[in-house]
Amino acid sequence: MAHALDPAKALHTWSLFRTMGRYVAPGSAPSGVLTEHDSADGLPLLELPGQLAAHGFVSAQLCHFYLPRTEASYLAELRDAFDTAGVDLECFLVDDGDVIHPEQGEEQQRWLSGWIDVAEQLGAPRVRVPAGDQEPTDETLALSARRLRALATSHPDIRVITENWKSLLVDAATTRRLLDQVDGEVGLLIDTGNWGGDDKYEQIAAVAGEAECSQVKAREISPGVLDEEDLTRSLSVLQDVGYAGRISLVYAGTDDDEWARLDQMHEIARDVTG
Numbered sequence: 001m002a003h004a005l006d007p008a009k010a011l012h013t014w015s016l017f018r019t020m021g022r023y024v025a026p027g028s029a030p031s032g033v034l035t036e037h038d039s040a041d042g043l044p045l046l047e048l049p050g051q052l053a054a055h056g057f058v059s060a061q062l063c064h065f066y067l068p069r070t071e072a073s074y075l076a077e078l079r080d081a082f083d084t085a086g087v088d089l090e091c092f093l094v095d096d097g098d099v100i101h102p103e104q105g106e107e108q109q110r111w112l113s114g115w116i117d118v119a120e121q122l123g124a125p126r127v128r129v130p131a132g133d134q135e136p137t138d139e140t141l142a143l144s145a146r147r148l149r150a151l152a153t154s155h156p157d158i159r160v161i162t163e164n165w166k167s168l169l170v171d172a173a174t175t176r177r178l179l180d181q182v183d184g185e186v187g188l189l190i191d192t193g194n195w196g197g198d199d200k201y202e203q204i205a206a207v208a209g210e211a212e213c214s215q216v217k218a219r220e221i222s223p224g225v226l227d228e229e230d231l232t233r234s235l236s237v238l239q240d241v242g243y244a245g246r247i248s249l250v251y252a253g254t255d256d257d258e259w260a261r262l263d264q265m266h267e268i269a270r271d272v273t274g
Helices: 047-054 072-083 105-122 138-154 172-182 200-208 230-240 260-272
Strands: 010-012 061-062 089-092 126-128 158-163 187-191 213-218 220-222 247-253
Touching: 010 158, 047 061, 047 072, 061 247, 072 220, 089 105, 105 138, 126 172, 138 158, 138 172, 158 247, 172 200, 187 200, 200 230, 213 230, 213 260, 230 260
Parallel strands: 010 061, 010 247, 061 089, 089 126, 126 158, 158 187, 187 213, 213 247
Antiparallel strands: none
16 A cells, blocks of 8 residues: 655755765765865855755755764754754765775774764764675675674664665665664665666565665756656655655756756655655
C-alpha cells in the first residue's frame, strides 16, 4: 500500500554547488574526487540557512566540504544560523573517506570520526558516511560493517547512516548484505540517482523501505530540460514501498539558476505526493 511522502521542502546542498561558488574547503577531499576550490564569489556558508528559508526550504542535508573552518566557535555560529533561519539540519554529509581502503582504511576511519565530531557540534541528528569505495566481496563487506559499527559505537549521540553509493554498494543485494551485518547500528540513506540500468527502480524498491533519509536526484535529458519521467518514477517507488522520511531534492543539471530548478522539482514532487 502506498504511503504519502513527507511534503516538507527539503534539499541536499550539493544542489547549490554553483550557487556556493563551487567551494571545496582545503583538506576536505583527500581522495581527489572533488577538487579543492576557494572562491570568494559564491554564497558564504553562514548566509546559506537564511537563503534556504527565503526560498521556502525547511530542511537541508549539508555537505562537509562547504565548511571553511571547523573550530568550535565557527560551528556554533553556523548552528545558530540554521536555528535562527528555522531550517532543520536533517543530516550532515561526509562526502569522502574510504574505511575499506587496503592501505589507508584505518586512517580514513579516524578522519571520518573527526567529521562526525563536527556533525555533533552542529547539532545534526544524523551523519552520512560512505560505506567504502572498493569492489564488494565477503571480506570488504565484513570490513565495512565492522568499521561503520565502530564509528557508530564511538559516537552514540548521533545516528550514523550510509548510502547506496560508491564501488561497494553497487546494487540492492550488496546493500542488504551490509545492512544485515550492521544489525541496525547503522542506518541507510537511499539515493535514487546512484544506480542505473533497466532494473533501476526495482533495485531502489528492494531497499528504500528501510531507509531513514533520501536524496531524490533530477538529471537532464538535454541541457536545461529535467528528466521529469525519471524523477516521477523515483518518487513513486519511494511512495509505493512505504518510505517515510523526507524527500531531499538533488538538482544535478546544468542550469546556473539552481533555485529555480529546485522549485520545479518540488512542484513535481508535490504532484506525486498529492
